[in-house]
Amino acid sequence: MKVMIVDDDRLLAHSLATILGAEADIDVVGVGASGQEAVAGFREGRPDILLLDIQMPGGDGLGAAEQVLALDPEAKVVFLTTFADDEYIVRALRMGARGYLIKQDVAQIAPALRSVMTGVSVLEGQVLERTARLGISAGTPSARAVRPPVFAPLTEREYEVVEAVCEGLDNSEVADRLHLSEGTVRNHISTVLAKLGLRNRTQIAVLYYRAAQAPREPESRR
Structure with a gap:
């Protein structure tokens, strides 16, 4: 799978690129540090998954995701962030994001991305608890079938x-x-x-x- 990583913490972004790039089935095709770079990188590289931070200068991740999904409604956007904020979670899932992960366990990122590639929406445990409380869910194939x-x-x-x-x-x-x-x-x-x-x-x-x-x-x- 082709993955693009966008995070304004450049050290973190490049570290993730190194970690994920070491996986046999993951090809990191780009690294960015702003929402604008996320949209431009998606247009150029058409990654299978866009791994995106939420709060960034130069256009936040939610705004960038909206633009990317307007370009390609089937784009696989996964948020990786330190913010387990209810408003962010609701906006991310309602706009069609395929995942919302918290920056805690880097080892779980690659397995989560593989799940996304199979059509499964991925939510970190803390986020899953909040979505249950809020009464919202990620867009899954079973939800579309009705x-x-x-x-x-x-x-x-x-x-x-x-x-x-x-x-x-x-x-x-x-x-x-x-x-x-x-x-x-x-x-x-x-x-x-x-x-x-x-x-x-x-x-x-x-x-x-x-x-x-x-x-x-x-x-x-x-």
Whole structure:
């Protein structure tokens, strides 16, 4: 797997690069120290996993992750940080991060990245306890499976935008709920329309509610 490491503590970043690079299945393709470098490095190297600190000068990790996920909604972003803050955890998981690890046990990073590559979201123990208390969860394949089949072509983030739109939220309100920029929301809506062959938001809502009612139709005819 190709991994890029971004942390404003350059000594830590290069130390992690050395440790992870010694693993036979890990190729460290870049090291950065700011959110801007994270986005630029992702564009250039297209790493399989972006291992990202949260608080950094020159654009924080959450903002960088948002930009990366706008470029590629399937990008695998894993946060490695000293901050087990509820707000950070909620934002990270809701925007589609695949992991949230605390900088304590470096030996567990490589196994966690391997899990991410298999499609598993990884949460350090302290973070897992907080997510349970907050009633949130990371986006896993099992969570995606409950959506109506007609929305199967959409990514988890795109489907979250659909749900918000169908609640009557405008782009600004969707952006606030999902911690995205309005431009990113507009891009997601355009992608949803293209994938589903629809023309406007109204058609999205009609399709959504028809799909929700479809399983109940046979019962109503009995």
